[in-house]
Amino acid sequence: MSTTTITFEDRPVACQTGESVLDALLREHIDIPHGCKQGACQSCMMKSLDGAPPPEAQNGLKDVLRHQNHFLACLCYPQRDMRVGRHTSQQFNRATVIGKQPLNSETLLLTLHCHGVMDFHAGQFVHLKRADGLSRSYSIANSRRHAHRLSFHIRRLPGGRFSEWAHGELNVGDDIEVSDPQGLCYYLPDDKERNMLLIGTGSGLAPLAGIIEEALHQGHSSEIHLYHGSREVDGLYWVDEMRELAQRHAHFHYTPCISRGNAPQGIAQGRANDVALAAIPQLKDWRLYLCGHPDMVNQSKRQAFMQGARLQDIHSDAFHVASSTQE
Amino acid sequence: MTENTPSLYEQLGGEAAVNAAVDIFYRKVLADYRINRFFNNTDMERQAAKQKAFLTMAFGGPNNYTGTDMRTAHAHLVEKFGLDDSHFDAVMEHLTATLKELNAPQNLIDQVAAIAESTRDDVLNR
Ligand SMILES: Cc1cc2nc3c(=O)[nH]c(=O)nc-3n(C[C@H](O)[C@H](O)[C@H](O)COP(=O)(O)OP(=O)(O)OC[C@H]3O[C@@H](n4cnc5c(N)ncnc54)[C@H](O)[C@@H]3O)c2cc1C
Numbered sequence: 001m002s003t004t005t006i007t008f009e010d011r012p013v014a015c016q017t018g019e020s021v022l023d024a025l026l027r028e029h030i031d032i033p034h035g036c037k038q039g040a041c042q043s044c045m046m047k048s049l050d051g052a053p054p055p056e057a058q059n060g061l062k063d064v065l066r067h068q069n070h071f072l073a074c075l076c077y078p079q080r081d082m083r084v085g086r087h088t089s090q091q092f093n094r095a096t097v098i099g100k101q102p103l104n105s106e107t108l109l110l111t112l113h114c115h116g117v118m119d120f121h122a123g124q125f126v127h128l129k130r131a132d133g134l135s136r137s138y139s140i141a142n143s144r145r146h147a148h149r150l151s152f153h154i155r156r157l158p159g160g161r162f163s164e165w166a167h168g169e170l171n172v173g174d175d176i177e178v179s180d181p182q183g184l185c186y187y188l189p190d191d192k193e194r195n196m197l198l199i200g201t202g203s204g205l206a207p208l209a210g211i212i213e214e215a216l217h218q219g220h221s222s223e224i225h226l227y228h229g230s231r232e233v234d235g236l237y238w239v240d241e242m243r244e245l246a247q248r249h250a251h252f253h254y255t256p257c258i259s260r261g262n263a264p265q266g267i268a269q270g271r272a273n274d275v276a277l278a279a280i281p282q283l284k285d286w287r288l289y290l291c292g293h294p295d296m297v298n299q300s301k302r303q304a305f306m307q308g309a310r311l312q313d314i315h316s317d318a319f320h321v322a323s324s325t326q327e
Numbered sequence: 328m329t330e331n332t333p334s335l336y337e338q339l340g341g342e343a344a345v346n347a348a349v350d351i352f353y354r355k356v357l358a359d360y361r362i363n364r365f366f367n368n369t370d371m372e373r374q375a376a377k378q379k380a381f382l383t384m385a386f387g388g389p390n391n392y393t394g395t396d397m398r399t400a401h402a403h404l405v406e407k408f409g410l411d412d413s414h415f416d417a418v419m420e421h422l423t424a425t426l427k428e429l430n431a432p433q434n435l436i437d438q439v440a441a442i443a444e445s446t447r448d449d450v451l452n453r
């Protein structure tokens with residue numbers, strides 16, 4: 001619990017109490033890829049070379065990776081000296097852009113055809129990488145029924161390097177690289193009798209739409225409640241599509257929400273998480289999916305837990321935007 | 328006493344009992360205005376892992392914590408946030424209430440309380 005020593009490529013680095021392995025290595029100018037520093041983007045994955053890393057540093061990793069002692073350097077606060085190595089470079093697959101359509105003024109529906117078969121769970125995310133190596137995380141917006149097709153909802157951030165490029169310069173017919181799917185925020189077909197509550201803000205609808213498509217396809221028999229929020233009506237999308245889906249499936253319920261101004265007929269007034277958690281006060285045995293703005297995700301996680309949900313039943317992807325220094 | 332007497336941890340139900348207790352205990356702590364400011368860190372998974380470490384220790388389970396570790400883990404809370412006996416008492420309340428909720432027998436609850444109580448001076452850095 002005091003200072004520990006991290007050995008990286010034969011070089012010892014002191015790691016102070018309360019300092020993550022990532023911060024210790026970066027402090028010594030060792031270049032470790034990273035993004036969110038919150039355990040969300042998984043770009044800082046490393047491997048422990050001398051036994052199991054602290055379990056909380058493996059949050060969100062797939063079982064295979066856990067067993068191979070991979071861990072997220074930004075979540076790793078060592079309790080003992082450790083020898084660590086780089087995660088053998090990510091597997092990337094080639095894909096071709098086959099569709100580009102606006103969902104609203106700031107969000108693009110990007111559809112890719114993957115040359116290999118993608119084995120993913122609905123709700124997972126991938127890293128998209130362009131030719132110069134710049135890569136960002138985006139959630140898969142479709143179900144597993146399409147083994148070669150992946151679609152994404154990419155929100156344009158003013159001055160955002162990847163998103164501006166994807167909106168403005170990436171064209172149908174271009175090639176792009178796609179990492180293996182990652183993350184644990186996905187639909188589990190093992191428990192079709194459990195109610196599901198899904199809350200998303202902005203492009204956080206992407207993974208939720210994939211999860212809902214998958215759940216309905218799998219014959220999920222209990223209630224599925226979706227709350228999608230944005231500041232204004234312009235920020236919402238797929239309103240008609242989701243309403244239509246709700247008409248076809250009696251156990252699927254959809255509530256679009258806006259947090260500013262007066263909500264028109266059929267749209268709830270308030271932040272999506274506030275509206276949802278007020279409408280469903282008792283969440284014992286519910287499964288939750290929370291995607292989008294990190295503040296929304298963190299607040300809702302806590303609130304849902306207080307309203308009876310088990311932590312292990314709360315799945316989330318906080319869309320942490322990479323820090324401006326990251327390449 | 329034979330050599331086969333199960334330990335307190337085993338009598339309580341081992342790791343499964345700790346797992347069952349974590350959510351209940353953590354929810355009580357977060358709901359208690361007297362102490363929840365100590366746990367306002369947003370990373371709930373990490374917090375829950377620490378709660379698990381706490382409960383494993385109090386249940387007499389395997390852990391490597393020493394009194395010095397307890398001092399270091401709580402020193403900044405004493406110095407910067409005024410951690411004192413009243414907060415310690417609140418945690419003790421939630422610990423016993425959690426075990427009651429899980430229908431643990433009173434004699435085991437008493438033993439858990441005694442283990443937790445024995446750390447008081449270390450936790451409060453006295
Ligand atoms: C698990 C996960 C899933 C995600 N899923 C999605 C998804 O489905 N859809 C989606 O749209 N996004 C998603 N994201 C977010 C996405 O990965 C990107 O972070 C986002 O698109 C921004 O990338 P960018 O390159 O466009 O912006 P960046 O270039 O990384 O910039 C981010 C912000 O910082 C500002 N900035 C950049 N450089 C500077 C500077 N020098 N000074 C000041 N400000 C600066 C930019 O203006 C911008 O607002 C996800 C993130 C995670 C972690």
Ligand code: HEM
Pocket residue numbers: 362365366368373374377380381384385392400401404410414415416418419443444446447450
């Ligand atoms: C009853 C006796 C107590 C015991 C046995 C105990 C035990 C522990 C243990 C084992 C840890 C984890 C240390 C680590 O691995 O870093 C910890 C951390 C912590 N404890 Fe305690 N604790 C006790 C009382 C308290 C009280 C009364 C408070 C405040 C009300 C408190 C607040 C905390 C906090 C805030 C942390 C750090 C969590 C973090 O780093 O995120 N503890 N405690």
Ligand code: FES
Pocket residue numbers: 033034035036037038039040041042043044045072073074075
């Ligand atoms: S997961 Fe560690 S930097 Fe994003």
